[in-house]
Amino acid sequence: MPSTPEDLDAAEGSTFTGSGTGPSAGTAEAGQKDTAPEDRLVTTAHILELPDGPLSYTATTGTVVLREEPEGTEYGRAKAYAELFSVSYVATEQDPARPVLFAFNGGPGASTVWLHLGLFGPRRVDTADAGAPVAPPYRLLDNTETLLRHADLVMVDAMTTGYSRPAPGSKPDRHHGLTEDRDLIASFVVDWLTRNDRWTSPIHLAGESYGTTRASAVAARLMDRYYVAVEGVSLISPVLDFGTISFDPANDRPYLHYLPTYAAIAHAHGKHEGRLLQDVVDEAEAFAEQEYPALLAAGLRLSPEQKQEAAARIGALIGVDPAWVERANLRIEHMAFLAELLREEGLIAGRIDGRFTSPMGAGNAPTTETDPSIDQLAPAYTATINQYLRTELGYSSDIVYEIMSGRVHPWSYKEFEGRSVEVASDLARLLRTSPHTRVYVAHGYHDAATPFHASEHVLAHLPIPQQDYAERIRVEYYEAGDMMYCHEPSRRAMSQHLAEFVGGVEHAPVGHGEGHIG
Structure with a gap:
């Protein structure tokens, strides 16, 4: 979703048991001292009935405070600069070898509600498809195809989307740009792995629309800055070079x-x-x-x-x-x-x-x-995420959950002055430096936001060995648009393809123009 789009504290033994009200993005009133921001997390236990038996899991919902060391040579205590909202789903039978997938949508300005309730999560919205809009009251269904069957999931909202906000005294616009957003999400991933003792787990990133721009940049940043090699990057409705669509x-x-x-x-x-x-x-x-x-x-x-x-x-x-x-x-x-x-x-x-x-x-x-597609899909997602967070996951806040926020604009691409905005070079560098990283690409034939032929062209011209292009990049096609999971046959096929990808199942190379038509 735009394209234009989510932390677990249970391992530390602390669960927020107050009212569930999250921190405000504002500063203290005049004459009062700012209070230090704190994590606000709620952990709940759930069971999802699947055809092959029950799946027990915990959901940890809320904001986590990210901190940064001061710039310069003088040592100082890390200072809070952001409060990111996420929902983490972790199987009760914990296994360090179990993959963990971090997912986000795009926009810029889209929360991750779309991938969360449309494709990945254990609950999914009963939404409209083309020509068959669903009327209120909107409802959630059990998602028996959830990727939680195969990997733990972290649905994270970028700055100023969902409930993610800057720490009190900080400004959100410092994160409203390709590089700044990249660094923020990469820091969140490192923080989550540390808090949850999951450093040895296979790591996956998944993004949709501009989220694929973010995923490619974050995956490269994790390797370049932290030497964290992700096992897989899922690019759903990708845009890797804006010059191909501008x-x-x-x-x-x-x-x-x-x-x-x-x-x-x-x-x-x-x-x-x-x-x-x-x-x-x-x-x-x-x-x-x-x-x-x-x-x-x-x-x-x-x-x-x-x-x-x-x-x-x-x-x-x-x-x-x-x-x-x-x-x-x-x-x-x-x-x-x-x-x-x-x-x-x-x-x-x-x-x-x-x-x-x-x-x-x-x-x-x-x-x-x-946009008729957004107009007809968004109300169901808006209603169900707000109800779901408060009732089933036990979290509420005194600020608006930003489904789609124009407050992130202007979005900065200052590093690309005089040239096309692109992350294809990041993706190619990642594939060259991390030999075990694989890529899954999902194209919607009817996506007029991120056209499939543009993505095909960019992928075919990555500066990587031809063998890597053939063997490490899996491309699938679906008879729907950017949010192809609103088309039921595509949602089911896509869920199966993602399960295979995260599970490391080998696949036949997809040739030019080949793919799935639901």
Whole structure:
């Protein structure tokens, strides 16, 4: 989830037994001395009934205080600088060899509710799929496919999302940037491993959308700074090089990489009647890689006849009027496409998941006014996470649980001035320096936020040995969008693939354009 997205104190024998109210992000009133922030954690015991028997586990919920040593050469006591919120699920029958997976969503500005209640956790939201919205009252179901069957789970919220806030006296914007966010999450991972005596456990990271940017950067940071080698990195709806998806002047890459996604979304809405999705995607990818680059490179050197012929080909692939493609100079921006595809039906298509639709506001609007997929999915997640935390997990706070927060902006990419924001180099360096690290990649065919062809391109150009690309990177495809787990067949298939990945099950290399269609 944007893409644009979670600590255990039981091992130390201390459980917060007060009201469950978490710390405020504000400072003390004038004339009063600030009180030192404290961990606020609640541990509860649970049993999940599975087809093969009960799974007993504890859930530890709340905020943990992170501290940092002062800068400079003078020694000083570590000072509190952040209070991160997490929910940790740990199997009762503890085994140091049991993997532990840290998960987070993206945005920037998204809490981890999406992966938490949509895919990984022992409880999942009964949510809508395209064309079948769920009405309130919203409810949670037991997640019998939970990854907790195979690994302990830590769902952590980035700064200013969920209940994560700066320590009193600190400012949140120091963490609102790629590098600062990376360092904060890496520090949290190290802190959790230390508190819970899990340094010898296999470590996995999982992120979705911008969370894949975060996961790649954090995994590299753990190795570079702490010599912590993660066993696996799960990239769900990845974006590893923003230059592949940013519609900037003189940058033709997004037009090429989005075209196969447009074709898949067109297929979902009946624009390729009688054809298989895989055939449509294969044709669109071949065009995007072979003919389309030359057409865009030609520019004004194309004759009117050549331009008209190209517009007809593109229009047929993505399900729109060729005249509209021609007026766009063969360059189709994604929000414009989502407004144009179903204009005759008076509908707009979703960005996070192009299968979703909602009525159009203005019939001639050049772009969409909202995202139907988020609009139809978010209310169920909002209601259930707030109810779940307070009732089943026993934690409450006097601040808002930020499902999606605009307060993280502006998000800093200052280290990338004059060049594309990318973490592909981090991922490649990790694979070169940590020979046992593996990567799982999940692509949604209908994801118009992080298009699958862009990710394919970046992965295929990582500066790593070809053998590592073939044997250490597992790629799967699903017939849904960025949050492919809202599509039930995809959720089940994805849960199985993740269980295999975390369990170290060997898989056949996935070739270009191959994958699962639910």
